[in-house]
Amino acid sequence: MIDSHIHFWNYHPVKDAWITDDMKVIQRDFLPDELEAIYRGNGVEGCVAVQADQSEQETEFLLSLAEKHDFIKGVVGWIDLRSEKLPEKLVEFSKDSKLKGWRHIVQAELAGFMSSHSFLRGIAALKAYNYTYDILINKNQLTEAIELIAKFPEQRFVLDHIAKPDIKAKDGDLEWKGNIRKLAKHSNVYCKVSGMVTEADWQNWKPSDMQFYLDTVFESFAIDKLMFGSDWPVCTLAANYEETKQIVTDYTNQLTDVQRKAVFELNAKTCYQL
Numbered sequence: 001m002i003d004s005h006i007h008f009w010n011y012h013p014v015k016d017a018w019i020t021d022d023m024k025v026i027q028r029d030f031l032p033d034e035l036e037a038i039y040r041g042n043g044v045e046g047c048v049a050v051q052a053d054q055s056e057q058e059t060e061f062l063l064s065l066a067e068k069h070d071f072i073k074g075v076v077g078w079i080d081l082r083s084e085k086l087p088e089k090l091v092e093f094s095k096d097s098k099l100k101g102w103r104h105i106v107q108a109e110l111a112g113f114m115s116s117h118s119f120l121r122g123i124a125a126l127k128a129y130n131y132t133y134d135i136l137i138n139k140n141q142l143t144e145a146i147e148l149i150a151k152f153p154e155q156r157f158v159l160d161h162i163a164k165p166d167i168k169a170k171d172g173d174l175e176w177k178g179n180i181r182k183l184a185k186h187s188n189v190y191c192k193v194s195g196m197v198t199e200a201d202w203q204n205w206k207p208s209d210m211q212f213y214l215d216t217v218f219e220s221f222a223i224d225k226l227m228f229g230s231d232w233p234v235c236t237l238a239a240n241y242e243e244t245k246q247i248v249t250d251y252t253n254q255l256t257d258v259q260r261k262a263v264f265e266l267n268a269k270t271c272y273q274l
Contacts, residue, residue, distance in 0.1 A: 007234065045071070207250065227264075
């Protein structure tokens with residue numbers, strides 16, 4: 001198994017101000033030794049560590065952890081894609097083989113961010129290094145994301161957390177579903193089956209709450225474009241690692257062994273060139 005989406009941090013209340021007081025359970029350090037112990041009990045071979053802070057120091061921090069811990073198979077870092085100095089920064093970071101791609105926390109940006117000239121220029125620069133770009137958005141930004149993807153048919157994109165639908169509302173969001181179907185028509189997009197428990201009712205969710213959303217992504221995306229991600233430790237706001245993994249394990253019991261292996265291992269290895 002490969003877990004396609006996890007985070008590490010040394011908690012600091014200013015740097016990590018996004019971890020608000022209603023998220024006290026993750027207001028502490030989360031580092032590789034703790035996750036490695038969890039993986040031993042869950043049959044997980046390795047993971048992709050993804051940025052949670054928008055700084056080059058964050059990228060360097062994750063790469064330093066990957067150097068010390070072999071189970072961290074790849075890193076999705078942060079870099080200022082809009083910077084005039086991006087080309088030289090990419091050259092510098094390309095020396096590290098565990099750097100697999102980049103992410104920006106677009107969910108916090110205003111409308112139009114993904115269509116800005118400087119951002120598009122940055123995305124255009126990634127293909128030369130075979131880097132992925134992880135798309136972190138909420139459901140209201142899907143239309144803009146679809147337009148972005150259409151502009152770069154040869155760039156590998158990864159949709160994080162199925163675009164954060166409002167699972168807590170339990171209303172089966174048809175607009176989200178329609179946009180997911182449109183996005184999935186682009187063969188250069190992978191989708192992480194991740195981040196669902198934290199979009200549900202943290203205290204009262206049940207596996208059946210995820211059915212509509214899982215049905216949508218598995219019906220929309222080709223099986224070789226879907227990959228499991230735990231979103232540890234953020235998932236612990238609503239569920240432990242085992243519970244988070246079990247949602248996808250139970251759902252994929254309807255698949256063949258080959259298809260399950262794709263979702264839980266091979267697609268992540270292919271997408272991120274692990």
